[in-house]
Amino acid sequence: MTFASPSAGPARERRLWLNRSMLAVALLALWEAGGRFGPERWISRPSAIVARIGDWLADDLMMHLGVTMTEIVVGLGIGLPLGIVLGLLLGRSPRAARVFRPFIVTLNSLPIVALAPLLIMWFGLGLMPKIVLVAFVSFLLLFFNTFSGARAVDEEQIDTLTLMGATGTEKFIKVVLPSCTSWIMAGIKNALPYALIGAVIGEMMLSRAGLGHLITRSAGQFDMTGLYAALFVLMLLGALFNEFANRIEKWLLRWRPAQTKV
Amino acid sequence: MRSPSGPDTGSRSVAALQQIALLLAILLAWYFASGNLLPAFYISDPVSVAKVIGRWIADGSLWLHIGTSMLTLFLGYAIGATLGIAFGLLLGMKPDLEEMLAPFIAAIYGLPKVALLPLFVIAFGIGLLSKVMLVASVVVFLLFYATLSGVRDIDRDMIDGLRLMGAKEDEITRKVRFPAILPWIYTGLRTSIGYALTTTVVAEALSSNRGLGFLIEHSAAQFNAAGVFAAVVVLLVVSSLIMIPLGMLEKRAGSR
Amino acid sequence: MKMTAAQKIHTQPDMAQITLENVTVEFTSRALTVKAVDSISLDIRQGEFVALVGPSGCGKSTALNMIAGLLKPSAGSVTYAGAPVAGPNTRVGYMTQKDTLLPWRTVEDNIAIAFELRARKAEAANARERVREMIELVGLAGFERHYPAELSGGMRKRAALARMLIYEPETLLLDEPFGALDAQLRLVMQQELLRLVERRKMTVVLVTHDLEEAVALADRVVVFTSRPGRIRMMRDIDFARPRVPEKLRFTPEFGAICEELWRELREEVAKSVAHHA
Numbered sequence A: 001m002t003f004a005s006p007s008a009g010p011a012r013e014r015r016l017w018l019n020r021s022m023l024a025v026a027l028l029a030l031w032e033a034g035g036r037f038g039p040e041r042w043i044s045r046p047s048a049i050v051a052r053i054g055d056w057l058a059d060d061l062m063m064h065l066g067v068t069m070t071e072i073v074v075g076l077g078i079g080l081p082l083g084i085v086l087g088l089l090l091g092r093s094p095r096a097a098r099v100f101r102p103f104i105v106t107l108n109s110l111p112i113v114a115l116a117p118l119l120i121m122w123f124g125l126g127l128m129p130k131i132v133l134v135a136f137v138s139f140l141l142l143f144f145n146t147f148s149g150a151r152a153v154d155e156e157q158i159d160t161l162t163l164m165g166a167t168g169t170e171k172f173i174k175v176v177l178p179s180c181t182s183w184i185m186a187g188i189k190n191a192l193p194y195a196l197i198g199a200v201i202g203e204m205m206l207s208r209a210g211l212g213h214l215i216t217r218s219a220g221q222f223d224m225t226g227l228y229a230a231l232f233v234l235m236l237l238g239a240l241f242n243e244f245a246n247r248i249e250k251w252l253l254r255w256r257p258a259q260t261k262v
Numbered sequence B: 001m002r003s004p005s006g007p008d009t010g011s012r013s014v015a016a017l018q019q020i021a022l023l024l025a026i027l028l029a030w031y032f033a034s035g036n037l038l039p040a041f042y043i044s045d046p047v048s049v050a051k052v053i054g055r056w057i058a059d060g061s062l063w064l065h066i067g068t069s070m071l072t073l074f075l076g077y078a079i080g081a082t083l084g085i086a087f088g089l090l091l092g093m094k095p096d097l098e099e100m101l102a103p104f105i106a107a108i109y110g111l112p113k114v115a116l117l118p119l120f121v122i123a124f125g126i127g128l129l130s131k132v133m134l135v136a137s138v139v140v141f142l143l144f145y146a147t148l149s150g151v152r153d154i155d156r157d158m159i160d161g162l163r164l165m166g167a168k169e170d171e172i173t174r175k176v177r178f179p180a181i182l183p184w185i186y187t188g189l190r191t192s193i194g195y196a197l198t199t200t201v202v203a204e205a206l207s208s209n210r211g212l213g214f215l216i217e218h219s220a221a222q223f224n225a226a227g228v229f230a231a232v233v234v235l236l237v238v239s240s241l242i243m244i245p246l247g248m249l250e251k252r253a254g255s256r
Numbered sequence C: 001m002k003m004t005a006a007q008k009i010h011t012q013p014d015m016a017q018i019t020l021e022n023v024t025v026e027f028t029s030r031a032l033t034v035k036a037v038d039s040i041s042l043d044i045r046q047g048e049f050v051a052l053v054g055p056s057g058c059g060k061s062t063a064l065n066m067i068a069g070l071l072k073p074s075a076g077s078v079t080y081a082g083a084p085v086a087g088p089n090t091r092v093g094y095m096t097q098k099d100t101l102l103p104w105r106t107v108e109d110n111i112a113i114a115f116e117l118r119a120r121k122a123e124a125a126n127a128r129e130r131v132r133e134m135i136e137l138v139g140l141a142g143f144e145r146h147y148p149a150e151l152s153g154g155m156r157k158r159a160a161l162a163r164m165l166i167y168e169p170e171t172l173l174l175d176e177p178f179g180a181l182d183a184q185l186r187l188v189m190q191q192e193l194l195r196l197v198e199r200r201k202m203t204v205v206l207v208t209h210d211l212e213e214a215v216a217l218a219d220r221v222v223v224f225t226s227r228p229g230r231i232r233m234m235r236d237i238d239f240a241r242p243r244v245p246e247k248l249r250f251t252p253e254f255g256a257i258c259e260e261l262w263r264e265l266r267e268e269v270a271k272s273v274a275h276h277a
Helices: A010-037 A045-059 A061-091 A092-110 A113-124 A128-151 A155-164 A168-205 A211-220 A224-252 B012-031 B046-057 B061-093 B097-108 B112-122 B128-152 B156-165 B169-206 B212-221 B226-254 C061-066 C107-116 C120-121 C125-136 C153-165 C182-200 C213-219 C252-276
Strands: C002-004 C016-029 C032-045 C051-054 C075-080 C091-097 C171-175 C203-207 C219-222 C231-236
Touching: A010 A045, A010 A168, A010 B097, A010 B112, A045 A061, A045 A224, A045 C203, A061 A092, A061 A128, A061 A211, A061 A224, A061 C120, A092 A128, A092 B012, A113 A128, A113 A168, A113 B169, A113 B212, A113 B226, A155 A168, A155 C107, A168 A211, A168 A224, A168 B112, A168 C107, A211 A224, A211 B112, A224 B097, A224 B112, A224 B128, A224 C091, B046 B061, B046 B226, B046 C182, B061 B097, B061 B128, B061 B212, B061 B226, B097 B128, B112 B128, B112 B169, B128 B169, B156 B169, B169 B212, B169 B226, C016 C051, C016 C203, C032 C061, C032 C075, C032 C203, C032 C231, C051 C061, C051 C213, C061 C075, C061 C091, C061 C171, C061 C203, C091 C153, C107 C120, C107 C125, C107 C153, C125 C153, C125 C213, C153 C182, C182 C213, C203 C213, C213 C252, C219 C252, C231 C252
Parallel strands: C051 C203, C051 C219, C091 C171, C171 C203
Antiparallel strands: C002 C231, C016 C032, C016 C075, C219 C231
């Protein structure tokens, strides 16, 4: 069994990316050929997909993207702060925590996204049901993570500051809050992809705009090129979200001991 | 100042009483709010919801829908877990290959799998298969990454130490690698059930004529609030029955 | 002058800085009750340096926790400067076995934290200066902007020590502060501790496993029994101050005292090992 040796310099990096590029090109070529000589109707081909994306860009792709992004951003803007605040409040109050615990655990086991039809029934067409869904999902995630973080604060660190004469507020700001940061970050990292999923699912169920709508519309017309194009855009968006979350985490948690990879 | 005997156990029963009180308060509030504060059209009321559930039990449809969801869930889970573990082991043992493929895998992982449902329906039809494939596609990634982490996490020093003692390669695999990977696989199995359940229900809501997800969607489409709430309550019970014991298992495993 | 546990030391009450009177601590969790400390009585004068030694688990750290006001005794009373200890005692500096540095702060920010508190705003004059001096003192120069995760265990201990000493509390509670340091650094730190303590006339309660350290630094050594901890004996150490620990170690009187104490201690250590066997 061989282990990957730690990256031995730029030459190796270059070879790695060369291999990856060749693989990607080979796959795309295979796909293109398959489409040209095979059942193009069902599997389409990269050139057609790129062309379609081009068409969409000229048309209303940005509008759809905007709709999805709005649902996500507004939803997160509501859900994240609420989850963090409530998580901190309940986390530091052992009595409240004990009473609410079973409710929280039960609520956490419910697939929240499955409530999308309910929200659509309530709020109808438009952005509202998706915003509420994203807000609810992100609220639960951040609440749970922040709650755990608030309860996991090292009591000895708090004691040390108590003995120095720190007030409750000072201890909260200087110890509890920074201590929770890694938990909150974990919550946010989870919440971002979930927000995307929530928005897209809501749109797939009932919508007149958004990426999810593009997907179902293409599928409904058996427009495979459109379907693949929409999926590709969605994939890009998902990758961007992940990268964004990773960057934030790295910056906020630069004091963490480096995780060594074997 | 802390007292050495810890938090007093009397408060545990107080907490239980408070929880029951809270639950009753919610139910009562729901009952009175419906029709008075908020239109029954939107939130129904506990009694109607109970009646709907009762009807579903009586005509057997409840079991049909729960059964469909569970079948989809477990089939997809089984397929996905098996494939995920297999790929994880395979690529774990070929780190160079894994390194090359990593961005491709990550890119597909970044795509919300539910978006693939229309594609799967076109490919596999509206029946169970498309949903099973969707659930499998979600689970496969999770188990893949879990297994991969397990393979990577193996303590190099431990293996070297055993090699110096004269252990053969297969002995090392049995005594060190296998036991080291297992906890990671267990964790992966536990965490992916939640995602598998979510995927199942959502897929049924999007395109199905059976299952818990279908129940929710169907009632909602008909603006049948009692039906929607009834389906949600059933889902809540089912998901709690699945997830809560798992959570307790996890806690016990973690405390070892 | 040797004294047995049967005799309590009575100093003029108004001179006692810290008093433990018939203090017992029992920890209960579920069905188990463990008596950590059994009816100990101890008076510590202001400016006195007392070392607590004893086998592991004998309640020495528990005693410190009570003086610090972090733990309430199950029975008996703890008094500090004439008043009963009813809550966290902000007149002491406490260094636990585990260094409780805040991992998200750099070394210098960790050390400076006391001066950020409103309660100590008055003392914060030239905080920057004093932090720098303290960092030099504990030998961490060059590591000011490092995070605790980047330091070795010994370095973290030094940072924790600096954090405590910088605002010069009137009493120091130290729980094995130098255990993780190498022998040379330990001697240096012991010397520095004495220097600071003697200059400010601080009261010190030191918990240590190192008998030599106890005899070199303390005015009085208290030997604990194995669990449940009682006071087995106390011995005054009369070496003149200021002391130089590294020289003191080679005097015959020093060796004699250490041997005498070790004989008492050894029995208790053997007992506690038997319990855990």
